[in-house]
Amino acid sequence: xxxxxTYGDEEEKAIQEIREAFKDQYFPPxxxxxxxxxxxxxxxxxxxxxxxxxxxEYAVIKNKPLSEAVLETMIGEIPVSxxxxxxxxxxxxxxxxxxxxxxxGDCKS
Numbered sequence: 001x002x003x004x005x006t007y008g009d010e011e012e013k014a015i016q017e018i019r020e021a022f023k024d025q026y027f028p029p030x031x032x033x034x035x036x037x038x039x040x041x042x043x044x045x046x047x048x049x050x051x052x053x054x055x056x057e058y059a060v061i062k063n064k065p066l067s068e069a070v071l072e073t074m075i076g077e078i079p080v081s082x083x084x085x086x087x088x089x090x091x092x093x094x095x096x097x098x099x100x101x102x103x104x105g106d107c108k109s
Contacts, residue, residue, distance in 0.1 A: 007065070014063030018070075021045050021059035035070060043067040 025047055027033075034053065036044035041064025044057040061067070079085040 010063055011065055014061050014066040017059065017061045018043075018045075018066065021061075035074075037067050037071055040064070041067045043070060 027047075028049065030049070030051075032048045034044075034046040034048065036042075036046075036057070038044075041062070043061045043063070043066065045059045045061075046054040046057050048054050073080050075085050075088060
């Protein structure tokens with residue numbers, strides 16, 4: 001964010017919020033961190049120590065540059081985990097092949 005000139009007081013505050021969200025978390029094997037990115041740049045975090053998806057978000061950080069930077073670390077040109085990027089791509093591809101998926105939806109011509 002600094003290299004792109006999008007780092008300021010709001011981004012520093014958002015980074016502190018993400019630090020706080022992870023500070024007291026312990027991640028034994030099988031733990032999952034769920035990230036939700038909204039079009040407005042909101043980043044939602046959920047943590048699960050079992051195979052369930054938590055109903056409520058543990059933290060919500062409202063900062064588009066930070067949200068985009070987190071996504072970039074996962075699926076960008078040089079991801080922190082190439083295996084994660086490959087897994088996401090494979091799962092997304094399988095999702096799109098699903099007969100029930102309709103990208104057009106109820107669009108009017």
